[in-house]
Amino acid sequence: MTTDQAVDSVPSTISSYLETKAGGPVEHDADLAAAGVLTSMVAMEIVVFLESTFGISIVGRDLKLDNFRTVDSMAALVTRLRENRDNA
Amino acid sequence: MTRRITVLGAGVMGTGITTLALAHGIPVTLVDLETAVLDRARASVGRQLRHAQLLGAAPDVPPGELTTSTSAADCAGSIAVIEAISEHAEQKDKILREVSGIVDPGTVIVSNTSGIPIDELAASVERPDELVGIHFMNPPYLITMVEIARGPRTSDRTMESVRDLLNLVNRRGIAVRDAPGFVTSRLLHPMINNAARIVGEGVADAAEVDELMAGCLGHPTGPLRTADLIGLDNLADSLFALHERLGDPQFLPCEQLLDHVRAGRLGRKSGSGFYEYEEITR
Numbered sequence: 001m002t003t004d005q006a007v008d009s010v011p012s013t014i015s016s017y018l019e020t021k022a023g024g025p026v027e028h029d030a031d032l033a034a035a036g037v038l039t040s041m042v043a044m045e046i047v048v049f050l051e052s053t054f055g056i057s058i059v060g061r062d063l064k065l066d067n068f069r070t071v072d073s074m075a076a077l078v079t080r081l082r083e084n085r086d087n088a
Numbered sequence: 089m090t091r092r093i094t095v096l097g098a099g100v101m102g103t104g105i106t107t108l109a110l111a112h113g114i115p116v117t118l119v120d121l122e123t124a125v126l127d128r129a130r131a132s133v134g135r136q137l138r139h140a141q142l143l144g145a146a147p148d149v150p151p152g153e154l155t156t157s158t159s160a161a162d163c164a165g166s167i168a169v170i171e172a173i174s175e176h177a178e179q180k181d182k183i184l185r186e187v188s189g190i191v192d193p194g195t196v197i198v199s200n201t202s203g204i205p206i207d208e209l210a211a212s213v214e215r216p217d218e219l220v221g222i223h224f225m226n227p228p229y230l231i232t233m234v235e236i237a238r239g240p241r242t243s244d245r246t247m248e249s250v251r252d253l254l255n256l257v258n259r260r261g262i263a264v265r266d267a268p269g270f271v272t273s274r275l276l277h278p279m280i281n282n283a284a285r286i287v288g289e290g291v292a293d294a295a296e297v298d299e300l301m302a303g304c305l306g307h308p309t310g311p312l313r314t315a316d317l318i319g320l321d322n323l324a325d326s327l328f329a330l331h332e333r334l335g336d337p338q339f340l341p342c343e344q345l346l347d348h349v350r351a352g353r354l355g356r357k358s359g360s361g362f363y364e365y366e367e368i369t370r
Contacts (some may be wrong), residue, residue: 040230044139045366063142 090146094163098129102172107136111146133314188213206239267334288344294362316355
């Protein structure tokens, strides 16, 4: 898999997971909180899913609900944390 | 003087109350009979502190230090002792009797009972004026209101200490008169019992019951999701305790609920109840 493919697969991996929570398709820019998907428990499940799937740790100021409102915002967070990890 | 508190019982509620205090920078001694239970509680507390932070429910302060112990004697020196063991009057009597003989006068002893009258528990302590009920809701680190049960012998000074304690953890309390089930359990528990009965009769499934109660009546999660969060064994214990004291058959746990308990489907903490759960949210 090339780096571009790896980056591209992040949003689709996340949306596939979220579809099991939402019970249907999830647009990448859809506000999951407004849609009622991002409940307090689901939010924590998502954090753990992202950490285990992408090998990252979401801690400190990154651990805030705003980062998990859309597939796009989650993908951006994952990409940034993976770059930080790889550059460390 | 350190503001350490002691929590007795490392079950669902004891663990959640511990998280609430730690998240507000207050050191906690968490006591349970079994080391394995305490080890699981420590792991749960770590997850719950992250959960609280994620949802903006924890102030920006360093968490308090968690100490675990299998000895209730380690409550000595705490500013408050919070009993959060299972809803059995005999077990509460035993632990309250023990800690009452250890703590200094002026130390508030709190029971997190969901419905056993405080004046009944007051028979177990040396200073009944220092005993009070604080009924935390689950999860305590997310729900900002509590029900305060003032026994007939609870002093004004103890009530002031309760207010101070709740201020430390940024909680708001409504004080009610002592009675079986107080307000919240007296209303909620029979509703959950009836919801389970409705499922057992095949009128609707659990998700439909909850969706109707949420969509039509504004219940945040529906009664059966709430039941799973409480723990179905704890709920059955509470219902039996209320039935024993109120005599009303609507408080007798229905077969649908007891079937789950007998099968070990205790709700979120066991991975299944009226719903199935992923391990991480237990």
